Amino acid sequence: MTAIFAPVLHGEIETPRPLRAAGGKIFLTGWCLAAGVTAAPSVRLVTDAVTLPMSSRRERADVAQLLPAEPAAAQCGFTIEGTLPAGVHLARFEAQLPGGTWQAFKQLTIVVEAVPFGAVLDEPISEGTLRDRVKVGGWALDPASPVQELTLRYGHRRIACVLDQPRRDVAAAFPAIAHAPRCGFVSEDFLVAGHGPVRVRARLADGRTVISPTKVTFRVDRDENHEPALNLTAARIGLETGRRARAPGTPKPADRPLNILFILPGSFASNSALHVAALADELVAAGHAVAVAVAHDKETLAHLDRPSFRGLTHAMAENDPAYANKRGPDVIHAWTTRENVRVLADKLRSRHRARVIVHLEDNEQQILALTTGRPLAELALLSDAELDRLVPADLSHPRRSRGFLVKCDGVTVIMDRLREFVPAGKPCVTLMPAADARAYFPRPVPAEFRAALRPAPGTTVLFYHGNVHASNAAEMRELYAAVLALNRAGHPVTLIRTGLDRVDFLKELAGEVAPFVLSLGLVQHHRHLAPLLALADIFVQPGAPDAFNDYRFPSKLPEFFAIGRPVILPRTNLGTAVRHGTDAYVLDRADAAGIAAAVKALRGDPALAARLAAGAVAFAEKHFSWRRSAETLASFYGTLTPS
Amino acid sequence: MKPDSQEPADLLNLLRQQLILAQVRIMELEDERDGLTPRLAELTQLLAAAQTLADRKLDEAAHLEKVLTDTRAHSEHLQALQLQTARELVTALAARAEAEAGIARRQADADRLSAELLALKSSPSWRWTAWLRKLGGKQA
Numbered sequence: 187m188t189a190i191f192a193p194v195l196h197g198e199i200e201t202p203r204p205l206r207a208a209g210g211k212i213f214l215t216g217w218c219l220a221a222g223v224t225a226a227p228s229v230r231l232v233t234d235a236v237t238l239p240m241s242s243r244r245e246r247a248d249v250a251q252l253l254p255a256e257p258a259a260a261q262c263g264f265t266i267e268g269t270l271p272a273g274v275h276l277a278r279f280e281a282q283l284p285g286g287t288w289q290a291f292k293q294l295t296i297v298v299e300a301v302p303f304g305a306v307l308d309e310p311i312s313e314g315t316l317r318d319r320v321k322v323g324g325w326a327l328d329p330a331s332p333v334q335e336l337t338l339r340y341g342h343r344r345i346a347c348v349l350d351q352p353r354r355d356v357a358a359a360f361p362a363i364a365h366a367p368r369c370g371f372v373s374e375d376f377l378v379a380g381h382g383p384v385r386v387r388a389r390l391a392d393g394r395t396v397i398s399p400t401k402v403t404f405r406v407d408r409d410e411n412h413e414p415a416l417n418l419t420a421a422r423i424g425l426e427t428g429r430r431a432r433a434p435g436t437p438k439p440a441d442r443p444l445n446i447l448f449i450l451p452g453s454f455a456s457n458s459a460l461h462v463a464a465l466a467d468e469l470v471a472a473g474h475a476v477a478v479a480v481a482h483d484k485e486t487l488a489h490l491d492r493p494s495f496r497g498l499t500h501a502m503a504e505n506d507p508a509y510a511n512k513r514g515p516d517v518i519h520a521w522t523t524r525e526n527v528r529v530l531a532d533k534l535r536s537r538h539r540a541r542v543i544v545h546l547e548d549n550e551q552q553i554l555a556l557t558t559g560r561p562l563a564e565l566a567l568l569s570d571a572e573l574d575r576l577v578p579a580d581l582s583h584p585r586r587s588r589g590f591l592v593k594c595d596g597v598t599v600i601m602d603r604l605r606e607f608v609p610a611g612k613p614c615v616t617l618m619p620a621a622d623a624r625a626y627f628p629r630p631v632p633a634e635f636r637a638a639l640r641p642a643p644g645t646t647v648l649f650y651h652g653n654v655h656a657s658n659a660a661e662m663r664e665l666y667a668a669v670l671a672l673n674r675a676g677h678p679v680t681l682i683r684t685g686l687d688r689v690d691f692l693k694e695l696a697g698e699v700a701p702f703v704l705s706l707g708l709v710q711h712h713r714h715l716a717p718l719l720a721l722a723d724i725f726v727q728p729g730a731p732d733a734f735n736d737y738r739f740p741s742k743l744p745e746f747f748a749i750g751r752p753v754i755l756p757r758t759n760l761g762t763a764v765r766h767g768t769d770a771y772v773l774d775r776a777d778a779a780g781i782a783a784a785v786k787a788l789r790g791d792p793a794l795a796a797r798l799a800a801g802a803v804a805f806a807e808k809h810f811s812w813r814r815s816a817e818t819l820a821s822f823y824g825t826l827t828p829s
Numbered sequence: 830m831k832p833d834s835q836e837p838a839d840l841l842n843l844l845r846q847q848l849i850l851a852q853v854r855i856m857e858l859e860d861e862r863d864g865l866t867p868r869l870a871e872l873t874q875l876l877a878a879a880q881t882l883a884d885r886k887l888d889e890a891a892h893l894e895k896v897l898t899d900t901r902a903h904s905e906h907l908q909a910l911q912l913q914t915a916r917e918l919v920t921a922l923a924a925r926a927e928a929e930a931g932i933a934r935r936q937a938d939a940d941r942l943s944a945e946l947l948a949l950k951s952s953p954s955w956r957w958t959a960w961l962r963k964l965g966g967k968q969a
Contacts, residue, residue, distance in 0.1 A: 204880030274880075276887075293887040295880050425852045635852075639845045682849070701839060704846050706853070714856045718849065 193220040195227075195281050195291040196253070197262075205277070207298040210269045212238070217246050218281045218291055219253070219262040226262040227281040230288070233296070234275065238268035272300035303328040303396035305386035307338075309372070313401035316377070319409065323372035324386070324400070325353045331392040332365040338373060339387055340404045341418060343380035347371040379412035381405050381419045423634045425717040431627045437813060440473040444823055447503060447515035447540070448476070449531055451524035451580050453483035454490055454497065457652075457741040458521055458547065460712055461600075461619050466495040468816030475510060479503035481526050481580065491624060491713045500530050514538030517823050520594070521545045523587035526579040532590075541826045544591055545617070546607055547600040549737035550582035556657045556734065557581060596826050598819065600739045601759060615822045620810035621744040625713040628750035628803050629720035636721060645678040646789055649722035651715050652685045652742055659691035661728040661735075661776070666692060668726075668781035670699045677786060678702075682721060684709045719749045724788055724795075730775040731758040747806035752798035754784045769805040771798060 197218030199205075205214070218229050231238040244263030253259045279292040306312065309323035316322070326333050338345040351370025360366040384400045408414045446469060448462045459480070466476040476495040479502065480486070487497040508514065518540045520531040535542045555562045558576060565584055568576065577583045591597065596613040599605055608614045641647070648669065654662045665681070672679040684706045692699065709715055719725075725746035729735045735758040743760050746753045747770075755761045756776035766772035771788065773780040788795045949955055 203884055204877050293891060295883045295887070297876060297880055424855075639848060640841065701842060704842060704849065706846065706850055709853055711857065711860070714853055717856070718853070721849075 192283055192285075192287075192289065193223050195220055195289060196256075197229075197279070197281065197291040199279060199292055199294060203294065205294055205296040207270055207296060210272060210298055210301045212266070212268060212270055212296065212298070214266045215244070216264060216279070216292075217244075217249050217262045218264065218279075219249070219256055219258040220281065220283060221256065223284055224257045226258040226264075227283065229264045229266065229279065229281050231266050231268075232278040232280055232290075233270060235271050235273075236268070238266050238270075241265045241267040270296065270298045272298050274298075301329045303388065303390075303398050305388070305398035305400060307384055307386070307400040307402045311402060315403045315405050317405050317407075319376045319378070319406060321373050321376055322402075323347075323351065323370065325351075325356045325369045326371055326386050326388055326398070327356060327360065327363065327366055327369045328388070328390055328394075328396060329360070329363050331390040331394065333369070333371075333388045334391050335389040336371050337387050339385045341380035341382035343378060343382075343404075344387075345377065346374045348374055377404055377406050379406050379409040379416075379418060381407075423638050425632050425635050425720070427630050427632050427720070429627070429629060431624050434623060434813065437468060437472045438817070440469075440820060442824065442827075442829060443473045443475065444516040444827060445509040445511070445513055446474055446476045446517045446519065446823070447534070448478040448519045448521055449500070449503065449527045450478060450480045450521045451527045453480050454478075454486035455483065455710070459486075459490070460622070460741065461547075462519075462521055463490050463493055463495070464620065464622060464812040465617075465816050465819060467493065468812055469820060470494040472816070472820060474820070477503065477509070477515075479530070489710050489712065491622065491711070500526065504530060504533060515540045516827050518542045519545060519598075520590070522547060523550055523582045523590050524580055525577060525583050525586070528583075528586060528590045529579075541595040541823075542593070543596045543598060543823070543826065544594045545598045545600070546604045547738065549604075549607075549733055550587060551584055552733045552737070553657055554581050554584065559656075596822065598822065601737070603759070604737055606737075613822070613826060615818060617815050617819055618809060618811075619739055619741055619744055620812045620815060621748040621806070622713065623748075623812070625716035626719075626745045626748040628748070629716065631723070632717070632720055639721075641680060642678040644789075645680055646672075646724060646785060647722050648679060648681045648724055648726055648785075649719050650681065650683050650685075650726065650742075651709070651719070651745075652740075653688055654685065654691050655688045657734055658729070659689050661730070663691050663695065664777045665726055665728040665781060666695055666699045666703070667778035668728075668785070669702050670695065671778055671782045672785055673702050675782070677789065679785065680704060682706065682718065684715060684718070716745070716749070719745065722749075722751055724785060725749075725751050725753045726776065726781055726785075727753065727755040727761075728776045728781060729756045729758060730777060731756065735759055744806060744810040747802040747810065750799050750803040752788050752795050753802050754781060754788075756780075763809075764805060765801075767794070768797070769801045 195218060197216060199214060199216040201214045201216070205212070212231075214231065216229070219226050226243070229240045242265045243261060244265065245261055246263040247260060249262055250256075250260040256262075275296045275298060277294050277296045278290045279294070280288040280290050282288050303326070305324060305326035307322060307324040310316070310318075310320060312324075322338070326336055333349055336347045336349055338347060349371050350368050351372060352368055353370040354367065356369050357363075357367035382403065384402045384404055386398045386400060387395065388397075389395050405419075407418070408416075412418070446466075448466060450456070450459055450462060452458065454463070459478075462478055466478055469476050471494070477498050478495055479498040479500050481500050484497055484499050484502075487493060515534065515538055518531050518534055518538075520527045520542060523544060523546070531542050531544075534540060551562055551565070554577065555565060558565070565573070565576075570585065573583060573585065591607065591612070592609050594612070596615075597608045598615055598617045599608065600617060600619060602616055605614055605616075636647070648665075650662075650665065652658075669679050669681045680702055682704045686708055706718070709718070727740055727743060727746070729740075735756065737759075739759050743753070743755065753770040754776060755764070755770055755772060757772050757774050761770075761772050764770040764772060771784050773784060776784075788798070
């Protein structure tokens with residue numbers, strides 16, 4: 187018997203790798219020869235779906251130079267061109283041997299992108315600018331699925347189209363696509379006023395929505411609903427004025443990185459969460475490992491601006507609060523004494539032997555009294571069992587919260603007055619809140635946008651962001667009453683408001699004040715509020731000294747000060763620390779009459795307004811900094827944790 | 830809870846409200862775009878890296894296949910050699926066995942002859958004829 191030896195194949199694919207086929211089309215180049223054989227072999231590309239033959243032969247003087255002994259080297263170049271189905275293919279490049287058999291000389295992967303949805307507008311024009319109010323038509327084709335609904339979009343317009351129009355030309359061009367013969371469309375109506383390049387947007391039978399640009403631009407200036415004076419080609423007026431925040435720089439690295447767990451009573455969509463997130467980001471930047479556990483709605487983490495810490499639910503924190511170093515938390519920072527926070531902190535403290543620090547930001551008992559509608563004295567008389575039934579998980583239990591504070595290792599407070607609730611001798615530090623410097627910085631009024639709102643001449647814009655709940659309902663009513671009084675007195679004032687109304691605080695006032703209020707509802711991302719705040723001339727924090735206000739720090743105040751406008755506020759909490767006439771406009775009581783008088787005074791004295799705007803920025807720069815607050819907090823942790 | 834955004838009292842206020850909310854929506858969409866653009870680039874990069882890795886593994890597999898083919902050929906050659914050697918060994922072993930049998934036979938003959946010689950020399954006649962062999966000049 188005579189043995190047949192196959193010649194050795196030499197070859198390479200020279201198309202840059204990784205091989206990609208946009209829209210299914212592939213074009214490959216390479217070379218291949220069989221050692222000692224006179225003619226270069228035929229080449230083909232074999233995939234699981236399709237086999238593509240060699241498209242052309244190319245001369246390869248370079249290969250001949252490299253392999254002078256090979257007779258076929260000079261003509262061994264080839265190209266392969268064709269179409270492949272979408273997907274990732276394992277491609278075998280094979281050469282035909284003199285005996286007729288095929289043998290692989292190379293294997294590669296090819297990623298083939300699906301043939302995209304394509305649409306052409308060709309009636310009455312296929313490219314250029316159309317200015318006439320006519321009906322238009324074209325075709326739209328997706329290789330995988332028929333079109334079910336189609337609209338043309340241009341400028342601010344959306345025009346519906348009738349489908350299922352015959353297109354023999356398209357069918358001839360795409361014979362393999364069954365739905366190609368009836369892929370034509372025409373607009374339901376004549377074009378209406380609008381300017382801009384035309385896009386075809388379609389909903390397909392398989393549920394996808396696809397968009398295709400066209401080569402046509404519509405420039406229709408007017409129709410029966412648009413006055414010729416309405417300029418549809420004007421540039422968009424935006425809120426942003428182009429001013430940018432200063433880069434914050436890098437914080438000092440931590441000497442002893444800690445595992446830190448913050449426990450919040452609510453979700454990430456709360457003011458408390460903004461404070462925790464700002465501190466957590468700073469602590470992470472300094473080298474600590476930080477996780478933040480929320481009671482519910484963990485997905486609200488997406489509301490925060492680029493969080494660098496780990497977001498958890500209470501359940502996740504209870505089951506696995508493990509950090510990268512496989513240890514548990516060194517510090518548990520219970521954000522308030524709310525029941526759901528206290529319970530989790532107690533469980534984790536015993537398991538991880540962590541230091542527990544409690545943060546106070548409100549007069550918790552006053553909030554309980556306001557929320558339940560029962561005076562403090564009455565609550566104090568209730569039995570433990572009655573209190574257990576009455577106090578929900580997201581409020582503080584009058585007795586258990588005291589025990590929690592006694593047992594904890596340290597306390598942080600948002601303002602000094604809250605130290606009254608800290609057990610004697612307990613380590614305590616004040617954490618001054620701040621504004622997110624990435625969004626809240628001095629911003630000029632976006633004059634063009636303000637003008638586009640067409641305010642009445644001399645209008646003063648006030649801005650208030652925040653929810654209305656039982657605790658602040660009365661003072662918010664005062665703010666609205668001030669707005670109404672000012673307008674009635676001939677001083678046009680508009681209040682722009684964001685946030686939710688959790689109680690009906692306006693009652694009969696609602697109808698009267700409505701023309702002077704723009705309620706925007708909930709703005710999900712706090713950073714988006716900053717450009718809206720810039721619309722304001724004056725910021726007002728309503729309220730008066732009382733058991734609620736004396737023990738809290740309205741978290742919007744640092745944001746008011748950072749934007750750079752006069753701030754009117756009552757002589758309570760921060761109002762006791764600012765200088766009237768220099769840093770802010772301080773009222774003994776920021777009630778309707780006081781607010782109205784202050785607004786009038788500021789509008790009547792532009793120099794005072796300018797001075798207070800500058801004073802607000804100066805005060806913010808001096809007193810509000812998350813970087814400084816985080817450094818204070820890290821030092822506090824250091825004093826409480828064993829080294 | 831009251832609705833998120835109250836219906837403005839007049840059309841101008843509605844327009845103002847919608848204008849501001851449109852700005853908010855634009856900011857949200859800009860955030861989405863700014864988040865998706867790097868993500869798309871990252872995924873494209875990941876796909877390219879995965880494909881490059883797969884191609885490298887295919888090259889390695891092809892190389893290993895070639896090594897396997899060569900090794901198989903070498904193995905087959907060694908097996909043939911081993912078979913040939915085994916055959917020769919069998920022949921050699923048979924020859925050795927035959928030779929050893931011959932040696933054994935010859936040894937037996939030698940032993941037998943030695944015994945016969947010893948018996949002869951121990952016989953009375955050998956002893957009695959010793960003087961004769963002495964006369965002949967031969968040692969006993």
